[in-house]
Amino acid sequence: MKAVRSARLDYRPLEARDWPFFLALQQDPRVMHFISALRAEDVIRQQTFEPRLPPWEKGCAHWLCLVIHPRGRDVPMGLTGFIDRGDGIAEVGFLLAPAYQGRGVGSESLRDIVRYAFEVQGFRKLTATVTAGNHASRRTLLNAGFQQEGTLRQNYFLHDRWHDDWIFGLLNPTFS
Numbered sequence: 001m002k003a004v005r006s007a008r009l010d011y012r013p014l015e016a017r018d019w020p021f022f023l024a025l026q027q028d029p030r031v032m033h034f035i036s037a038l039r040a041e042d043v044i045r046q047q048t049f050e051p052r053l054p055p056w057e058k059g060c061a062h063w064l065c066l067v068i069h070p071r072g073r074d075v076p077m078g079l080t081g082f083i084d085r086g087d088g089i090a091e092v093g094f095l096l097a098p099a100y101q102g103r104g105v106g107s108e109s110l111r112d113i114v115r116y117a118f119e120v121q122g123f124r125k126l127t128a129t130v131t132a133g134n135h136a137s138r139r140t141l142l143n144a145g146f147q148q149e150g151t152l153r154q155n156y157f158l159h160d161r162w163h164d165d166w167i168f169g170l171l172n173p174t175f176s
Contacts, residue, residue, distance in 0.1 A: 004066060006112045009105070011066040014052050014079070018067055021076045022049050025095050034134035035095075037158065052081075058121050059084055063093070068109050080109045082117055088124035088175075090117050094140070101136065110144040114170060124175040131156055132164035146170045 004011040014022070025031050026044045039047075052065035064081040078096035085091050092113055096106050117123045128146060130137045138148070146168040154162035 004112055004116045005071065006108055008071050009108055009112065010069055010071050011080070011112070012069070013056070014065040014067055016053065018076065019045070019049060021067075022079070025079065025097060028098065030098050031095055034131040034137070066113075068105065077105055078109065080113050082113065082126065085127070088122075089127060090121070090123045091127045091129070092117070093128065106140040107143045110140055114144055118172040118174070124172045126170045128168040130166045130168065131158065132166055138166060141168045144170070
């Protein structure tokens with residue numbers, strides 16, 4: 001895999017040694033509030049962590065999951081990546097540890113992933129789905145150039161009730 005990096009961030013594929021950090025993110029109610037109900041450790045390991053460990057290539061059925069860390073230091077700050085949804089479209093996602101939220105890390109890492117997905121992997125469109133009310137993720141996507149393309153009403157069941165989903169998209173300018 002070609003290296004993904006920016007002025008202050010580096011990225012590396014998720015590895016088995018990242019399990020404690022991954023688990024901490026998945027069990028932090030501040031991180032998961034708009035994403036998922038908190039789940040048991042064995043469920044997280046089997047259904048979310050282990051499927052992201054195999055090497056990724058375009059067309060894979062699993063997420064490309066990259067660990068975000070400061071340039072030159074292997075201190076995990078969050079996770080980012082995408083999954084190939086077919087027809088030249090990938091869905092992006094990101095999680096940041098609370099200590100790094102609100103510091104521009106999310107926006108910078110999303111711009112880096114967009115560049116990698118478009119320039120290296122050749123996707124024609126990127127999408128993202130955000131639970132309505134997650135204004136921080138919405139801002140991050142808009143800052144990276146995404147447009148809100150719509151709202152899916154009562155689309156996601158979380159915390160014992162139905163929530164709307166906001167749908168975002170970004171087109172690769174070389175395909176326009």
